Amino acid sequence: MSTQASRSAARTMLSPAVILLLIWMIVPLVLTLYFSFQRYNLLYPDRAGFVGWMNYTNFVATPAFLTAVLNTLVLVLGVLIVTVGGGIMLALLIDQPIWGQGVVRILVIAPFFIMPPVAALVWKNMFMNPTNGLFAELFKFLGLQPYDFLGQAPLASLILIVAWQWLPFATLILLTALQSLSSEELEAAEMDGAPAIKRFWFIMVPHLARAITVVVLIQTIFLLAVLVEILVTTNGGPGTASTTLTFLVYREAILDSDVGTAAAGGVVAVVLANIVAVFLMRAIGKNLDA
Amino acid sequence: MARAVTTGQKTINTVAAWGVALLLFFPILWMILTSFKSEADAVLSPPVWFWFDWTTENYESVLEQANYLRFFWNSVIIAVGSTALGLVIAVPAAWSMAFVPGRRTKDLLMWMLSTKMMPGVAVLVPIYLIFVQFGLLDTRIGLVVVLMLINLPIIIWMLYTYFREIPGEILEAARMDGASMRSEILFVLLPMAVPGIASTMLLNIILAWNEAFWTITLTTVDAAPLTKFISRFSSPQGLFYAKLSAASTMAIAPILIMGWFSQKQLVRGLTFGAVK
Numbered sequence: 026m027s028t029q030a031s032r033s034a035a036r037t038m039l040s041p042a043v044i045l046l047l048i049w050m051i052v053p054l055v056l057t058l059y060f061s062f063q064r065y066n067l068l069y070p071d072r073a074g075f076v077g078w079m080n081y082t083n084f085v086a087t088p089a090f091l092t093a094v095l096n097t098l099v100l101v102l103g104v105l106i107v108t109v110g111g112g113i114m115l116a117l118l119i120d121q122p123i124w125g126q127g128v129v130r131i132l133v134i135a136p137f138f139i140m141p142p143v144a145a146l147v148w149k150n151m152f153m154n155p156t157n158g159l160f161a162e163l164f165k166f167l168g169l170q171p172y173d174f175l176g177q178a179p180l181a182s183l184i185l186i187v188a189w190q191w192l193p194f195a196t197l198i199l200l201t202a203l204q205s206l207s208s209e210e211l212e213a214a215e216m217d218g219a220p221a222i223k224r225f226w227f228i229m230v231p232h233l234a235r236a237i238t239v240v241v242l243i244q245t246i247f248l249l250a251v252l253v254e255i256l257v258t259t260n261g262g263p264g265t266a267s268t269t270l271t272f273l274v275y276r277e278a279i280l281d282s283d284v285g286t287a288a289a290g291g292v293v294a295v296v297l298a299n300i301v302a303v304f305l306m307r308a309i310g311k312n313l314d315a
Numbered sequence: 316m317a318r319a320v321t322t323g324q325k326t327i328n329t330v331a332a333w334g335v336a337l338l339l340f341f342p343i344l345w346m347i348l349t350s351f352k353s354e355a356d357a358v359l360s361p362p363v364w365f366w367f368d369w370t371t372e373n374y375e376s377v378l379e380q381a382n383y384l385r386f387f388w389n390s391v392i393i394a395v396g397s398t399a400l401g402l403v404i405a406v407p408a409a410w411s412m413a414f415v416p417g418r419r420t421k422d423l424l425m426w427m428l429s430t431k432m433m434p435g436v437a438v439l440v441p442i443y444l445i446f447v448q449f450g451l452l453d454t455r456i457g458l459v460v461v462l463m464l465i466n467l468p469i470i471i472w473m474l475y476t477y478f479r480e481i482p483g484e485i486l487e488a489a490r491m492d493g494a495s496m497r498s499e500i501l502f503v504l505l506p507m508a509v510p511g512i513a514s515t516m517l518l519n520i521i522l523a524w525n526e527a528f529w530t531i532t533l534t535t536v537d538a539a540p541l542t543k544f545i546s547r548f549s550s551p552q553g554l555f556y557a558k559l560s561a562a563s564t565m566a567i568a569p570i571l572i573m574g575w576f577s578q579k580q581l582v583r584g585l586t587f588g589a590v591k
Contacts, residue, residue, distance in 0.1 A: 035415035038407035042471060043423070045404065049464045050430045056441035115335060122320055123329040131575050132336035135343055138574035140525040142546040143563040147346050149549075151556055157358045159345065166361065192339065198590050201582045239586050250434045253527040253542075257549035274436045279532075284440050291437030302432040306425055309586075 054295070060288035067282035080289035089265040089273055096180060097269040101248045103184035104191060105241060111188075112195030112240070113233070117225075119196070120203050130200075137193035145254040148186045149175060179259045179267035186254055191247075195240045202236035203229070235308070242305035249298055270294055343567075350374070350560035357556040373561035383544070383562070390540035390566075392455050393530070394523040397462035398470075398516055404463075405470040406512065412471075413478035414486075424475065427468040435465075435528045446533060455538045458530060462523045470519055473584045477511025514580035517573055524570050541566040 064076045084090065119129055136144065152159045153174040161171035174182040206229065214224050252271050255261060261268040261276065268276070274294060278287035320328075337344075348364070349357050356367045377383055412420050442461070443452075451457030481504065489503045527542040534543055545566055548559045574581070582590055 031415050032417070035411035035417070038411040039423075042404050042408035042427075042467065045464065046427055046430050046467060050433065052445075053438035053441040054433070056444075057438055060440065118328065118332050118335065121328040121332070122325055123332050124325070125329070125333065129332050129336045130578065132340040134574070134578055134581075135340050135571060137581075138521060138525070138571045139343065139567050140542055140545065140570075141527040142531075142542055142549075143346075143567055144342075146545065146548050146559060147342055147563060150554065150559060151345060151349065152342065154554075157360060159362065162360060162362055189339070189342070194585065197578065198582055198586060201579075202590055236590050239590055243586065246432055250436065250528070252436060253531060253546065256531075257546050271434065271436045275439070278436075278440050284444075287440055291434070291440070294434045294437045298432050298434045298437075302429060305432070306429065309428065310421070310425055 057288045057291045057295075060284050061292050063285050063288075065284040065288075067284060076285065080285040081292075084277070084286050084289045084293065087273070089268050092265045093268050093270045093273040096265075096267060097249065097271070099180055100184060100187070100251065100269055101245060103181075104188045104248055105244060107184065107188040108191045108195040108244065109237060109240060111192050112199050113237075115192070115196045116199035116203050117229075119200055130197075134193045134197055136189050137191075137197075139190065141190070141253040142257055144190050145186055145257045148182075148189070149258045153182055175259050176263060179263065183251075183254060183258065183267055186258070187248065187251060190254075191244055194244070198240050199233060199236055202233055206232050238308045239305075242301060242308060245301045246298060246305065249294070249301070270297070343571075346560045347564050349556055350564045352557050354555055354557045357560070373557045374565070377558055377562045377565070386539060386541050386544040387565070389455060389534075389538055390524060390542075393458045393462060393538075393540055394520045396455070396459040397466065397523045398519040400459060401463045401467050401470045401519060402512065402516060405467060405474055405515075409471050409474035409478055413475050413481075414483070424472065427471055431465070431468040439532060442529075443533070452533060453535045453538045458533060458538055458540075461529050461533065462526055465526070465529070466519050466522055469522070469584055470515055473515045473518065473580075474511060476583060477515070478508060480511075481507045514577055515584065517577045518580055518584040521570050521574055521577070 061080050062075055062077065064072055064074055064079070066072065115133065119126065119133070123129065150158070155161050155171045155173040155176070160174065164171050210228060211224060214228055219227070250271055251269065252275055255267060255269065255272050256275075259267040261272045270290070271294065274287050274290035277283045277290055281287075350373055351369045351371065352363070352367050353370055353372065356363055359367075412424065446452040446457055451460075485503060485507075486499060489499050494503065525542070527546070530540050530542045531546055534540070545559075545563060548562070
């Protein structure tokens with residue numbers, strides 16, 4: 026029913042958004058690519074020029090690189106396992122008939138709205154501090170030696186903090202998906218005498234599969250980019266024990282002022298994010314046809 | 316999916332659900348409680364729970380730091396400004412894609428989504444240098460533009476999923492009744508679109524308020540919002556638990572309240588309409 030006139034009007038309405046996003050995407054990316062092949066350190070601005078793949082080999086040869094790759098994997102997988110596993114259980118629980126469901130939902134979703142520096146600092150200072158944090162008090166109460174969480178187990182502590190921020194997201198989305206499941210199907214299965222575990226495995230899991238995929242992919246994109254939480258808690262340490270790829274790139278750029286190497290690291294980060302993105306887009310794109 | 320269960324079963328479920336919910340909420344509750352303690356009470360061992368001398372001195376002392384309100388206003392201006400600017404650009408775009416879809420509309424939507432996947436740290440240096448070049452570093456306008464751009468795909472997507480639910484037949488009916496294009500938009504479509512625009516606005520203000528990467532890296536003093544203010548407590552200053560708590564409570568309160576009102580829309584917005 027669209028006419029020629031309405032089509033051109035539509036194009037005019039659309040173009041500002043498209044042009045802005047195009048600039049936003051292309052300009053920084055091209056610059057990053059360009060810098061990644063240049064010797065460019067803000068501390069030595071006179072030493073500049075094309076250096077081929079040197080920045081890439083430098084970045085990959087940093088002793089911290091392998092640790093960072095491994096830490097990134099551990100952090101992302103750790104948080105995913107906690108949030109998806111916990112989210113499924115929590116969603117199933119809240120979906121049951123309970124008293125005060127609305128309030129429970131409000132309490133569960135709350136951590137998602139806490140800005141990252143607040144979440145990280147409250148955990149770091151008021152819970153994980155080995156001298157007077159709440160965990161130290163709990164350990165003392167139980168007659169145990171206080172434990173220096175961020176010093177002894179920095180990565181696990183970060184997983185705890187980040188998982189706390191993202192568990193509400195996973196729960197809320199899985200709960201929404203669960204509530205769209207028709208009760209007739211479940212009741213029919215129940216009448217046929219299917220035990221709870223089978224009802225969960227053969228009816229609920231397939232129904233939740235798409236929601237789980239979406240949760241995993243969206244979280245992965247955000248988890249690969251986690252920075253502020255590391256910055257205000259461990260600062261990547263002790264040593265490089267909690268340095269992730271994102272943090273490593275940040276360190277090269279901000280602390281070492283090495284634009285070239287940071288850009289090379291940035292390109293590596295883009296490639297990684299894109300691998301995840303391709304799968305995410307497929308999952309979301311499917312829904313557009315429906 | 317409400318099913319009949321016995322009262323006993325319901326009681327067990329209720330206790331379990333409330334237990335987990337309170338556990339998850341506990342850090343926030345503890346922070347709010349601590350914000351009303353004196354610094355001495357805040358580090359008492361063993362900790363005091365409710366029976367301490369409640370005081371608002373931490374709020375007063377945080378507010379007295381002449382610049383706290385500036386951080387707060389920067390947050391407000393950046394969050395509201397980037398949302399308003401984003402809506403001005405996104406509403407026409409989403410509108411045209413929803414009502415005059417072309418062959419490439421779907422590809423266009425997917426491409427917009429893909430711009431959201433670029434890791435910030437990868438383009439931090441170029442953006443930083445561009446900001447220096449144009450004198451945008453540590454300015455509110457610079458942050459308004461950047462936050463608008465990073466959230467634009469979400470705004471467009473969310474509006475698009477809302478607009479698509481407006482039935483096209485309504486338009487035809489209005490046209491039959493002799494409505495002009497102008498009155499068609501003004502009196503028929505707009506009232507139907509308002510709830511979608513409102514929830515998009517709400518979600519985007521929340522996202523912009525909590526955005527911590529660009530707001531921390533691209534500001535120093537003048538345009539720094541609350542994310543920057545709080546992250547300064549990562550130094551030994553953070554050991555003043557009561558003040559940290561008071562500052563944090565004030566930083567999250569408005570968003571927490573808005574967030575509770577937008578739970579449902581949150582799912583749609585954050586999953587790009589893949590889960591509704």
